[in-house]
Amino acid sequence: MRTEEETMKLITNRFLDCNVKKLRPQNLEAKVPESITIDILSHLKSHGYSHLATISCVDWIDDNEFELAYHLFSYEDRINITIQTRIDREKAKYITAKELWPVAQFYERDIHDFFGVEFEGNDNLEELILENWNHTPPMRKDFDTRKFVNEQYEWRDYHEQENAD
Amino acid sequence: MDGTYKRGSWEEVMDWFRKRSLWMLHYCTGCGAIELPPTMTSRYDMGRFGISPMATPRQADLLLVTGYLSTKTLRRLIYTYEQMQDPKFVIGFGSCAINGGMYWDSYNTIKQLDKYLPVDLYIAGCMPRPEAILDGFLELRDRIESGKADGYKKYKKNFEYYQKNQEAVLGEVQRTQ
Numbered sequence: 001m002r003t004e005e006e007t008m009k010l011i012t013n014r015f016l017d018c019n020v021k022k023l024r025p026q027n028l029e030a031k032v033p034e035s036i037t038i039d040i041l042s043h044l045k046s047h048g049y050s051h052l053a054t055i056s057c058v059d060w061i062d063d064n065e066f067e068l069a070y071h072l073f074s075y076e077d078r079i080n081i082t083i084q085t086r087i088d089r090e091k092a093k094y095i096t097a098k099e100l101w102p103v104a105q106f107y108e109r110d111i112h113d114f115f116g117v118e119f120e121g122n123d124n125l126e127e128l129i130l131e132n133w134n135h136t137p138p139m140r141k142d143f144d145t146r147k148f149v150n151e152q153y154e155w156r157d158y159h160e161q162e163n164a165d
Numbered sequence: 166m167d168g169t170y171k172r173g174s175w176e177e178v179m180d181w182f183r184k185r186s187l188w189m190l191h192y193c194t195g196c197g198a199i200e201l202p203p204t205m206t207s208r209y210d211m212g213r214f215g216i217s218p219m220a221t222p223r224q225a226d227l228l229l230v231t232g233y234l235s236t237k238t239l240r241r242l243i244y245t246y247e248q249m250q251d252p253k254f255v256i257g258f259g260s261c262a263i264n265g266g267m268y269w270d271s272y273n274t275i276k277q278l279d280k281y282l283p284v285d286l287y288i289a290g291c292m293p294r295p296e297a298i299l300d301g302f303l304e305l306r307d308r309i310e311s312g313k314a315d316g317y318k319k320y321k322k323n324f325e326y327y328q329k330n331q332e333a334v335l336g337e338v339q340r341t342q
Contacts, residue, residue, distance in 0.1 A: 131237045132335070149270050152272070153277075154276070156276065156277050
């Protein structure tokens with residue numbers, strides 16, 4: 001069983017330019033460059049961090065970047081690690097993690113639904129949650145929900161009777 | 166009733182029977198699904214009004230839409246409704262079915278259920294308590310007896326209106342019948 005410090009060393013010994021931080025007991029956060037994220041995931045997987053809880057995405061529209069966060073957990077160490085990486089927002093393209101965890105395919109489909117990020121190597125990125133969506137992906141910050149709702153749906157007219165008279 | 170059609174006495178007798186034996190299919194989309202178990206079980210006991218749950222759409226008379234509907238669920242709801250046999254009644258639960266409720270500005274939930282399916286009765290509340298639900302059921306019984314709960318006839322008569330609204334949010338809708 002590793003402590004948090006030993007796990008931090010596990011990453012930084014191999015990958016020098018990683019910024020690993022301890023948030024609270026049993027919770028680590030690593031901000032890593034885009035180019036070595038898959039290597040780090042693979043490295044951690046082979047050292048006990050075998051559970052990929054989810055992949056999440058954040059739209060940092062001011063920085064023009066998407067942040068992908070891979071949430072890993074080790075059953076031996078009982079430590080959560082979040083591997084965060086930033087990718088270009090315009091290109092919105094990254095590499096799939098499905099070779100490491102087959103379940104990543106579904107998380108990536110989900111992110112593709114809601115943020116429009118493409119994952120190279122993932123051959124099944126069809127709609128998972130949404131249906132027949134041809135607008136901006138809805139979780140992007142530049143998607144104007146209110147405007148979309150006004151165009152797509154009609155509000156109930158509560159003054160129908162008054163107007164009729 | 167629209168004047169041109171007069172209910173015969175046979176119809177009246179049938180309605181009298183219908184109102185006393187309602188099999189309900191509860192389409193548990195939102196939090197209304199939580200209010201139904203107490204309504205069904207011994208404390209409020211809807212069984213004393215002849216209302217019981219039914220497992221399949223083809224054998225049910227009453228469709229309960231218990232909360233918000235995303236567009237994806239709406240498609241399945243339409244399939245379910247069209248599989249049910251006449252006479253069939255729809256009850257919309259809570260403010261979500263009436264005007265979107267707390268999901269009023271959500272990109273993916275419909276705002277007015279009655280534009281897509283003929284709703285016989287709305288029960289207001291967020292969510293309605295079992296007392297309100299039972300009150301709604303009793304009101305529906307009265308409407309069935311007096312022949313006012315004719316949503317399924319309206320659906321056939323105004324099918325183009327409903328189809329237009331459905332296809333505006335869903336794209337093509339497969340018809341099961």
